[in-house]
Amino acid sequence: MKIYKTKDYDEMSRKAANIIAAQIILKPDSTLGLATGSTPIGLYKCLVEGYEKGDLDFSQITTVNLDEYKGLPRENDQSYYYFMHENLFHHVNVKPENVHLPDGTREDSEAECAGYEALIRSLNGVDIQLLGLGHNGHIGFNEPSDQFEKETHCVTLTERTIEANKRFFASADEVPRQAYTMGIGTIMRAKKILVVVSGEDKADIVSKAFFGPVTPEVPASILQMHPDVTLVADAAALSKIPD
Numbered sequence: 001m002k003i004y005k006t007k008d009y010d011e012m013s014r015k016a017a018n019i020i021a022a023q024i025i026l027k028p029d030s031t032l033g034l035a036t037g038s039t040p041i042g043l044y045k046c047l048v049e050g051y052e053k054g055d056l057d058f059s060q061i062t063t064v065n066l067d068e069y070k071g072l073p074r075e076n077d078q079s080y081y082y083f084m085h086e087n088l089f090h091h092v093n094v095k096p097e098n099v100h101l102p103d104g105t106r107e108d109s110e111a112e113c114a115g116y117e118a119l120i121r122s123l124n125g126v127d128i129q130l131l132g133l134g135h136n137g138h139i140g141f142n143e144p145s146d147q148f149e150k151e152t153h154c155v156t157l158t159e160r161t162i163e164a165n166k167r168f169f170a171s172a173d174e175v176p177r178q179a180y181t182m183g184i185g186t187i188m189r190a191k192k193i194l195v196v197v198s199g200e201d202k203a204d205i206v207s208k209a210f211f212g213p214v215t216p217e218v219p220a221s222i223l224q225m226h227p228d229v230t231l232v233a234d235a236a237a238l239s240k241i242p243d
């Protein structure tokens with residue numbers, strides 16, 4: 001695993017965006033696995049700037065997102081569909097037909113998850129998968145559990161995640177209780193993985209996930225087994241890793 005320590009959030013965002021930009025330049029028809037949450041917002045801003053300067057071309061890019069809340073329509077400003085369009089897709093020349101997220105409005109979880117997994121498999125592999133890190137070690141919406149879930153599935157969110165994500169909703173009651181997410185196996189099949197983490201509140205989980213035992217109780221710990229992981233984190237998030 002490569003670790004890049006940055007002085008702050010802005011430097012983390014630029015560094016991580018440069019890694020994705022390099023991927024786009026070296027392989028213009030890449031499949032990018034994308035993530036939501038507050039952490040990648042700065043990185044998406046840098047990619048939009050790269051596009052506006054004429055340095056980046058998304059015309060042959062395909063994207064697959066990690067997850068989506070179940071039950072939120074696309075036009076809800078808390079849906080991940082909305083988030084991705086607001087923060088990236090509306091501002092670059094990615095083709096709408098090449099953008100993929102799980103469909104949170106589809107009631108039939110099994111059909112939606114099987115279809116999404118099949119779609120990802122049909123894309124010849126995700127070239128680089130971007131990940132944020134939840135406070136409980138979740139990646140995508142793979143919550144702590146007694147086993148690693150392999151494929152795209154429907155999850156019931158933990159109280160801790162609902163609590164963490166309620167800041168974006170009018171109240172905790174409005175946070176959806178379920179979500180569709182790529183599985184740990186889906187994520188691990190990506191050729192490269194890029195994890196971004198910022199802030200002191202993530203320092204404990206960074207140290208557990210990347211330096212502790214590999215356990216489904218800390219879903220991100222499985223990343224220790226992936227052959228090509230890059231962690232870009234600011235000094236605060238790395239403040240508790242062992243020397």
Ligand code: GLP
Pocket residue numbers: 035036037038039040066067131132133134135139140141161165
């Ligand atoms: C959300 C998302 C994750 C994200 C995580 C951390 O619940 N499903 O993909 O990585 O929480 O979010 P943040 O970056 O806002 O801390």
